[in-house]
Amino acid sequence: MTTARDDRVLFDVDREKRIATITLNNPKQRNSYDAAMRNLLGRYLDEVAEDDDITVVLLRGAEGVFSTGADMNNAYGWYGDERSREEQRAGDERSREEQRAGDERSREEQRAGDERSREEQTGKSMPGRKSRPSQRRRLTVDRKSFGFYHNLMGFPKVTVGEISGYALGGGFEIALMADISVIARDTRIGMPATRFLGPALGSLHMFFHRLGPVLARRLLLTGDIIRAADVEHLGVFTETCQNESVTARARYWAEKAAKMPADGVVIAKEAFRLVEQSQAYQGEEVASYLFHAYGTNLQFADGEFNFVKTRAQHGTKEAFRLRDEHFHVPEPETNI
Known part of the structure; x- marks a missing residue:
């Protein structure tokens, strides 16, 4: 029995350069991904991890957009019949x-x-x-889902992110997890899903480690979407550049890292992982999916925005518009 090929994730290997390229190819949905796409991405990463002739994997999105994360058309539907x-x-x-x-x-x-x-x-x-989904169903599904991100965080080869357009939700997390990331200044980044799943969302240890506690709290507690240029001075990403330069600059860094001794890279990645696990990420593998499971079980008070209910009434696109309208607060006209 054969199954149809899923072209929403593309995989290519340049063996001469020792670089694999994985492209999220769902541009109509701004390269958001459902469970099938995420699982396929994970399988391609496994191939890279097990191939001794590949040193670097370049992660990118089709048509100038990296990824807007998990497909919100299926929000909460991922739990199935619990x-x-x-x-x-x-x-x-x-x-x-x-x-x-x-x-x-x-x-x-x-x-x-x-x-x-x-x-x-x-x-x-x-x-x-x-x-409603039971807690055991939520934890079972979320443990598996977050396994993908944990594997990427501890990936044994060099990961390079080519980031432009949007890097939201899971897309933002992947961008932050990359060893080397090149991002366009006008890229929109953030965790807008905190506005309906609550601020305890995603890889919290990584956010505090990579962004610092002030910026992490700001993005998680507001759900704001900001431009990469706004954090350029913080050195969050390896390189911040003009949009038209992102592809070439990401490829440059990939080729540069690929010239390193392959054994040395794998040893270094394990060493980096050990240091980060002992200093910054201790407990993260449990905390991330535990808090996500809690976040999908919120009770909304009168006047609070319920995305899933709004989506059922108005559709996904309108639900996003109404979400942003609900959370918009005009800034005061003051000098800073």
Whole structure:
């Protein structure tokens, strides 16, 4: 049995230069990725890690955009049907008993109540009786999802990021995880998903280590999207340049690193990992998916923005517009 090739992630190897290139190729969605794309990206990285003739992997996005992270068209849908077979069977049995016994509510009231419950809990209508994802389901899925980022953070070959357009959410994390990153000054960076998953989102240890506590708190506590030029003076990225220079400069750094002795690179990457794990990342592998699982189980008070409910009512594009409208606060006209 054969499966269709997924061209949303492209893989190429220049063996003479000892460089592999992985391209996120989903430009209609600003190179956001779903689980299938992320898994394919992970498999290509595994190939690079196991190939002794490759020293560097260049990570980039098609058509001038790096990545806007996880595909929000599927937000919360990644957990699937969280109920065990026993829970489903028990729920079905309860439904039959309730139907036989009758219900004092009218059918209209029951339908309205059920619809309201579904919207409040998941933001979309679903067939049958379905509860919110259990914590065990959230943790199981998130542990697997964050395994990709943990593997990238400890990747044994040199990673070079070619960053332009947008680097948001998971795309921002990948850009920060790269050993060497070249970014265009007008690239939009940030973690906007904190506005509906809460500020304890992503690889927190990395954010505080790479961005510093002040900038990390600013981006996580506001969900602001800023330009790479705004942090150029902080040295967050290896090189910040004009948009038209990003591709050539990233390739330059990749070729430069690829000339290093391959054994030395792998030893160095393990040494770097040991130092960072002992100084900056201790506990990160558990904290990241644990806090993400909590973040997907928020209860929203009246007046707070519920992305999933808004998306169900208005669609993804309009939900993003309404999100930004909700969080917009005009800056005061003062001199700084």
